[in-house]
Amino acid sequence: MSFSADVKSELLSVEAEDECCLHAFCYGLLLCSRSFSLREISALTEHSNIANKYSEILKKVCGVTPLISKSDAGKYRVEIKDAEDRAKIMNSFGYDIKSRTMRINYANISDECCKSAFLRGVFISCGTVNDPNKRYHLEFVLPYKNLIKDLALFISEFDEFETGLDPKIIQRNSNYVMYFKGSESIEDILTVMGAVNSSLQVMGVKMYKDMRNNVNRKLNFENANLDKTISAASKQIDAIRKIKNTIGISRLPVELREIAKMRFDNPDMSLRELSESLEVPISRSGVNHRLQKICDIADGIK
Ligand SMILES: [Zn+2]
Incomplete structure (x- = not known):
């Protein structure tokens, strides 16, 4: 498994949340998945554990059961087929027919406790992180410019990041990428989301690299x-x-x-x-x- 998949597995196992945080987690997961609109609510992932979590959380938070199917390419597609169900879901996160643009609805993450849970959902849906042995790089990829800008603002104003994170945004083909370099930013983000073991792993690699550099010098x-x-x-x-x-x-x-x-x-x-x-x-x-x-x-x- 890739380091990114390990991180996501760890994030999926984070539990014991208040109802408000569960709602925020579900929101992050939906908002940054493949599609989140009245016309289509769906997620596409190569990991069965992510597909199952998406389905489980939707049942728990919105009382709606999605359909999971597997494509020929081996990817899992989780989908809400019923239009009424989609309207119900969109509604429970404060979106109606008039809300067209993809923006963060801060009403869903107004409590401090919910911010980590939201970010965890966002990362599971649209984040990746490289193996720290190769390079320090963590990114969020979305096709919506405004949404990625909202996320950048959200992350840079996050209280838990004492040193202050400095997200960079670039365009890659038809997508917008918000990325972080530097082991410390990556450790911080992983820790805040609840991937403590993965964060420690990054820290360990950094220490090993520093030591090896010292010895070589x-x-x-x-x-x-x-x-x-x-x-x-x-x-x-x-x-x-x-x-x-x-x-x-x-x-x-x-x-x-x-x-x-x-x-x-x-x-x-x-x-x-x-x-x-x-x-x-x-x-x-x-x-x-x-x-x-x-x-x-x-x-x-x-
Ligand atoms: Zn909460």
Whole structure:
């Protein structure tokens, strides 16, 4: 199952609502489904659990039983065939023959407690969210410009979003898309709708990604340092080899001989390790200074 389907399953399992919230949930579900008008009330979904919920909620809230059918493409269609039933449903959400445009009727979500339930219904009908492992993206897609604008306003004025959400709207073919980027906005929306587990999952992915980035940054830094050490060491070893093959190590000043042998035998030792393995340990910069001297001597040999 996709992450989006997981989120919807979790949202469908949210229960224990007051009657007002159940009404608001049903409203969100209907308003943003395939069709919500006197001429047609229907939902189209590839998930049987969504089709069943749509049907169950309509029975509970409006006392109307829809018809569920399965298309050849494997999608579930939930429909209210009877015109009187449709009028009854439209009526119970405050729409009459004159209400033509698709707008939010705020009378259905006037109580604070109902807002989450409404948004949950809206998301189940027209929302999707990407797998956070791939990208942070949550969107609502509707063919009605005014309705998507209403939703954007509703969401940006939602009290629960303390940081304030910043919905973006674009047109995609004949649809309008309101979308959110950023793990925090997505976590907030999922939590408010009641998909707490999914929200925690997004949070977990974000933490893992942050940690991996930190480790990589640290590794890159250490690798860069290691590269520097190795290239310095190989230059020193070349110098020592040149001295061996020409004047001989024994011609070096006594304080340079030990470090020259040590370096020649241990190309991968850091300055600190070298300084610690000398018979009389000296500072790191002392070791560096002596190795530099050895290189200077080698440079001076014709
Ligand atoms: Zn309520």
